[in-house]
Amino acid sequence: MNIQAVRGPAEIRRARSENPKMRERDLAVALGISEAELLAAHLGQGVTRIDPDVSRILPALEAVGEVMALTRNESAVHEKVGVYEKITVGAQHALVLGRDIDLRIFPARWAYGFAVEKRAGDDVRRSLQFFDKAGDAVHKVHLRPASSLYAYQKLIEDLHHEDQVSPIEVQADKIVDEVPGDVLPAANVLRDRWSAMTDVHQLFGILKQLKLTRHQAVHLIGEDYAWRLEEDALTTMLHQAVNGEVPIMCFVGSSGCIQIHTGAIKTVKPMGPWINILDPGFNLHLRTDHVKELWAVRKPTKDGHVTSMEAYDADGRLIAQFFGERLEGQAERPDWRTMVENLPRQASGQVA
Known part of the structure; x- marks a missing residue:
């Protein structure tokens, strides 16, 4: 199968099976879809959709213990190991002010959430991944050997989304943080x-x-x-x-x-x-x-x-x-x- 722009879940899963070592982000770009759409095509196959409610996610993450937090943009990837602690959640902003994990979060931008489990030999790699309305990643949480598997599974159970079947529809335009005015001030x-x-x-x-x-x-x-x-x-x-x-x-x-x-x-x-x-x-x-x-x-x-x-x-x-x-x-x-x-x-x- 040639890598090209595809939308159907079956085609996406087939492309994944034919490119098993390709990173999800790179495969999504090659297919002309968002990373969130790539994951949604695998619901029930190691992927569970969860509610991206920051006010519930952050306190639940604290119980999971040591994890790796990942935030990236098109040009930089930032990874920190630590615990989600000293959490404050408001309507417009949320804060994580732990000794190691330090975040400024904008809850309105969190549109989709998934729990992802990938097998690598005898190992299972578990993560929580969150995306904006354009299907671009806003934040990811990767479990580590010291993480609480019980707390992770309870988080998935409590945040389990009612729709575990339907493909998602993302907006065509990327989320833009800054919109310049038409005229520069003096x-x-x-x-x-x-x-x-x-x-x-x-x-x-x-x-x-x-x-x-x-x-x-x-x-x-x-x-x-x-x-x-x-x-x-x-x-x-x-x-x-x-x-x-x-x-x-x-x-x-x-x-x-x-x-x-x-x-x-x-x-x-x-x-x-x-x-x-x-x-x-x-x-x-x-x-x-x-x-x-x-x-x-x-x-x-x-x-x-x-x-x-x-x-x-x-x-x-x-x-x-x-x-x-x-x-x-x-x-x-x-x-x-x-x-x-x-x-x-x-x-x-x-x-x-």
């Missing part, structure tokens, strides 16, 4: 509001009011607040963070979840177009060839300015964001600030 309007910030989280409200994307804002704000770095400065930064023992914060987001690592990193390895952090409890896989713009960004706070590194793809979408490790109310680490400020800058007016 730079001084953005600068006035930016310079008055006392907390980095205020930037979201400023951009929303001015109908700006984050990518537009860094272009508009001026070089005292944001400056272009050479794209390979991201890899340089990671190696310097290892060598200088500078603990970092690494943010990677999907349409429905932002996942954060905080702490030192030990092992950074390139592999083809990927740069990888391969540490116990934390893995990052990032496509450096997707990084078309890399920016250092300075934001004022009541504790002094905070410096981030922001990687954008060809469409101006944020791939990943990095900070020095910092607690609320603390000044920025001087070693992180010095490191970022001394990374190679792109010459003004240079066209990438």
Whole structure:
């Protein structure tokens, strides 16, 4: 069977059987369908549909114990091992603020959920996978040897969806987080509001009011607040963070979840177009060839300015964001600030 755009569950299952080693995400792309549709075609065959109700999922996950949490976008995969704990759930946002698993969740984006069991020889790999209305993954949870199988099975039972037969229908358009306005505001309007910030989280409200994307804002704000770095400065930064023992914060987001690592990193390895952090409890896989713009960004706070590194793809979408490790109310680490400020800058007016 040629891999081509297919929709029927039987055709999808046949393509899966003919490509047993192909990753689900890659197979879905090859078939011209979403990853959620690929899973839905296997309902009753190692796949169970569950209710994607964040207010019920998160407390149930805490009981499962140690797991691996995974959040990705088109260009970066962020994996953390830990326990879902210190959970707060609201209508618009949910938080997981555990020592290892640190998430910002947008419940309205969680449209489909599945429990997936895959056999690999004598082993069974179990996961919970959640998707947005376009069928793109927002968050995945992979069980580990220390996970509670009883709590996992009870979660599936409690969240069991009434329809375990019908294919799902996803929306054609991808979920877009930022919609730019038709007209850019004057730079001084953005600068006035930016310079008055006392907390980095205020930037979201400023951009929303001015109908700006984050990518537009860094272009508009001026070089005292944001400056272009050479794209390979991201890899340089990671190696310097290892060598200088500078603990970092690494943010990677999907349409429905932002996942954060905080702490030192030990092992950074390139592999083809990927740069990888391969540490116990934390893995990052990032496509450096997707990084078309890399920016250092300075934001004022009541504790002094905070410096981030922001990687954008060809469409101006944020791939990943990095900070020095910092607690609320603390000044920025001087070693992180010095490191970022001394990374190679792109010459003004240079066209990438």
